Amino acid sequence: MFQPKRTKYRKFQKGQISGKISNTMNLSFGKYGLKSIEAGRLSSQVIEAVRRTMTRKLRRAGQIWIRVFPDIAVSEKPAEVRMGKGKGNPSFWISRIKKGQILFELDGISIELAKQAVFLGAQKIPLSTKFIQID
Numbered sequence: 001m002f003q004p005k006r007t008k009y010r011k012f013q014k015g016q017i018s019g020k021i022s023n024t025m026n027l028s029f030g031k032y033g034l035k036s037i038e039a040g041r042l043s044s045q046v047i048e049a050v051r052r053t054m055t056r057k058l059r060r061a062g063q064i065w066i067r068v069f070p071d072i073a074v075s076e077k078p079a080e081v082r083m084g085k086g087k088g089n090p091s092f093w094i095s096r097i098k099k100g101q102i103l104f105e106l107d108g109i110s111i112e113l114a115k116q117a118v119f120l121g122a123q124k125i126p127l128s129t130k131f132i133q134i135d
Helices: 044-058 111-122
Strands: 032-036 040-043 063-066 072-076 089-097 102-107 129-133
Touching: 032 111, 040 044, 044 063, 044 089, 044 102, 044 111, 102 111, 111 129
Parallel strands: none
Antiparallel strands: 032 102, 032 129, 040 089, 063 102, 072 089
16 A cells, blocks of 8 residues: 655644645646545545556556555554543554545546546545546
């Protein structure tokens, strides 16, 4: 799965997901893309599932760029543990997704195949997304 090699801090605060990131609003690498319509969180397992699904549909034709990286650790306490005694250990990694952010980009394939691959990948994502292309 995706996770950073090292981080400055071991545990992170939850934080708010608001605003827009200007450098991830437009397609930079490919002709087609998957854009988020709402803000939320994507785990590394979801990102990997989408990548596998899209790669399988493309049959190794074309290229896929992943524009998000899970660099925030989410901590969890074990089951049936009493309240208090500090924060739990890091359990999995997430990426904060802002509204309008490009998640994946594709190139080197036909528009019909790109739409099918993006549709299959979007079904794995718990956020509302849309297919975009360069005019």
